[in-house]
Amino acid sequence: MREEIQRIKEKTLAELEKVNLMEELQELKVKVMGKKGSLTSLLKQMGGLSPEERPIIGQVINEVRTQLEEAWENQARNLEKKALARRLEEERIDISLPGFYLPKGHQHPLSKVIEEIEDIFVGMGFTIAEGPEIETDYYNFEALNLPKDHPARDMQDTFFITEDILLRTQTSPVQVRTMQKMKPGLPVKIIAPGKVYRNDDDATHSPMFHQVEGLLVDKGVRMSDLKGILLYFSRQMFGESREIRLRPSFFPFTEPSAEVDVSCMLCGGEGCRLCKGTGWIEILGSGMVHPRVLESGGYNPNEVTGFAFGMGVERIAMLKYGIEDMRLLFDNDIRFLEQF
Amino acid sequence: MRVSMKWLKQYINSNVGPEELAEILTSGGIEVGAVECLNKGFKDVYIGEIKAIHPHPDSDKLQVCLVQIDTKELTIVTGATNVLQGDKIPVAVPGAVLPGGKEIQPTELRGIPSNGMLCSDKELGIESVGLDRSKGGILILPSDAPVGKKLEDYLELDDHVLELELYPNRPDCLSMVNVAREVGTLLGVQPSLPEWAQGEVPVWPEDIKQKVEIENPDLSWRYAALLVDDVVIKPSPLWMQNRLRAAGIRPINNIVDITNYCMLEMGQPLHAFDRDKLNGTIRVRLASQGEKIVSLDGTERKLDSDMLVIADDRGPVAIAGVMGGLDSEVTDKTTKILFESAHFLGASIRRTSRKLGLRSESSSRFEKGVNPYWAVPTLGRVAELLIELEAGNPMSFTEKVCYLPPAVQIEVSLNRVNKVLGVDYTSQEIEKVLDALNFAYKQKQEDIFLVDIPSYRQDIKIEVDMIEEIARVIGYDRIPTTLPAGAQTGGRRTPEQAFRLKLRKTLIKCGMNEVVSYSFVKKESDQIWGSDRGNIPLLNPLREELGTMRTSLLPGLLEIASRNSARRNMDLLLFEIGSVYLPKELPLTALPEEVTRIAGLAQGGDKRHWLVPQAKYDFFYVKGILSEIAKESGVQFEYRRVEGSKYKTLLHPGRSAEIFIQGINIGVVGEIYPQLDQEWGLQRPVLFELDFAQLFKESNQTIIAKSYPRFPAIQRDLAVVVPKDIPAEKIQKRVFELGGELLKEVEIFDVYQGHPVPEGHKSLALTMRYQSAERTLKDEEVNALNSNILSGIQQEFGAEWRK
């Protein structure tokens, strides 16, 4: 019987070596140690042995059993390792393929710039006012100290609907509309973004464009405050190291009037192509609100003063994003829009 | 205004260079647009005389000229045919350079050596110089041109011109004298000006025969006439021609040149009439309707009754301040002249010039405002030049003055200056500025100035004008930066502005690209897509196809989509948020309603990707985007088939819907009507347009957080086959009702038509989520609910359970 045990052991170990799959391993185990397995049936034959032999053979069988189980476990671990290695190999992907495409929309650069300007001024305590794009001659011109046939009206080529109704040429009419609504409340502290229209069309002019108007009316507003607010704005918009300079200018609705230049964001003021070698870039027009405009708005110019400014959104967008032809902004080619 | 540095330096003693002066002027508020060198880049070009011309022995296209320059004689071969023996011509000698950098070398042309080049005006970059014979050939100079002199010196081209871009408030700087004053102020140099430039009024015997009448004193305040005899018409002297050319005015003859020269000096437009062609009283009056005049340019002009003319007893002889009449033009035969120096109201001249489409140096000056005080001093200067140039004898004078603006005195308080500007100037600084400006003043108190504004500064009317004047002369750099000292305010967007921004961000999150299109569109497209209330036309559109204010955003989107598609950008998800303009009545008598809309266009599909099938931008894709809008707005959209409205013929009737919130129509969505897309070069785009104001009104953006249930949900799927015309939403709603309060959610996750589903039917797959807030549900009760649902819809819709 010992030989028989030994034979089963060797045969099983030899077969074990050849096993490749977990299922075969299981089958083999049943074949040897299952209820009808070869080793189990030897155990059943032990009844025919002498009482002296029985414990000895029993021990031998148990030893073999332990040995075989150990071998099985070893082989099982081996197989698991192999299976894992195979899976890793099989599940290998081409990591160079493009990742999943997440659709993404884009904000138009003009609305993006307007939002940014709004955020800066809202942060400084300004509220956002709006006014109609189709305006009366009164609000667009007369209330702004531009009577009929004033030569300064030539500065703006106007689209007319009737003799007295027109497309606003500037966001400035919102100044007077807001003042009339708020009087005698103080301070009047608004910005007014919106579309404006002039009869002009080339690489630097569009018949429709956008402006942001600003207005602060209060007791004791100074031109130095205008400079302070615009310096803060320019640094927020164009970078912390920007400087500004004011140049005398003319707008019928401000006096004194100033053109505002910001130090060039490309060269920092040394002179380059963008700033045409001057180191400065014109970004907006501004000034102290003309007494007649304060009167149009219902305020007494002896009691309050104010400043106003107006900037072209297209110009700022072009500076900010390096856009050379204004017409791109209204062409709406998606290859252009998808950059923003 | 073109300002010659040479001319300027007659009045200003300073060695400031053109570039430096340009900068000083610009930062002082007189913007210099460009600095131009009059010599366009030639060097070593001399005046030569043609001593002899021979034909070239070897060519019938060339001539050989013997040219004298100084003591030298040069042989030059030329192809030009307009030169004659004795002509004075510009010669580029060997070593000379022409504009553009071309260098002249001795050469040989068909065997004859050529030592230089005869030049045309184009080659030299100069204009309006030389005899008429110069046209198209070599520039032929007047016969008195000094042989051997450098052309640059002869024409005074060693000069720079500053191009002033004047704001409308400074018409005074359309005068060289006033530019000199301005430059003097900014440089701190006293200009040296002749007496006529300081307003000196000359005295002539009064002409008793020549009467002048002003019928419309509101439109013309003053009319002065200088009568001149013994006129000899000839070219003006070279120095005057050179000055005029530098200023951009073409020399004509001595009389015309004098009027232009004096206009440039003093800013006062002048006109010279041939007195022999005038009859009787000169009248400044309005034209009668339909009255005609042939203006100097030879065009017959029909006049309106609001146009000011100068007329004699027979009719109009000039369109006042705009252009003279051809009949009374000064010609070579003229011997007697009436020089007009008048005031006309800018607004009137502006209207007339606009209506006639006729602009002139004169009209553009009158429009901006001419100083009526200088009418007569300018005539004094005219008389002086007539005598100096031996052009005629000033004999007598006649004048009508109706009105002169009163002298302006302004009280300027130092305290007010400092308060408005935020500076701390001293009285001494103010005094210095006033002295630099040459404004006379008295001090009421140490810090209150009474300033007399000279008549040529019509722009200074009130104290703030003086404050600007002081600030700019001292320099805006002196203004510090401060922050407003007033009450602090909290800035924010209004709820409506915030909502608009939120919707914009939502659409971008949904993958849509924002566009901005013009508010004016083609009338026909807007009539198709826009409001029934009609649309607002522009009186003067840029182009016909931009002639109408839009009443819908859709034509603009179609246009943009069309442009993109033509460039092979076929896959489009576009939206715009903008106004449409709805008239209350037409033609407009009041401002129209401006209504914000949100519109979108989808075409094609999303980017093709190896991982997933391409999603098509169809009705349901867009409906998905709309439901995001509904979600962000806190509302439910209800979709009803388009019936009766104009969209019936614009959108596919089977693939479109009007959108409602609680019974209120707020917009429309749908695929474009078949074939309409081809007109735009598009492929089945889906469009939507929503009314922002309505959406905002109905929106509910309050968020009240609910806690989530502690007990697990049970999910069941159910597939049924129903007749295909029954809307899925109807079944979904019914299922929800049948499920009772434990059924929390029903979703449609599959729709299928075709084999093996019988003809005329569709298969719907629903998923249902049951949940209780109090307990864990048992399978049995969910099964009971599910079969209740099934039998319910079986009865109601004839639905079949599909296993």
Ligand SMILES: [Zn+2]
């Ligand atoms: Zn730069």
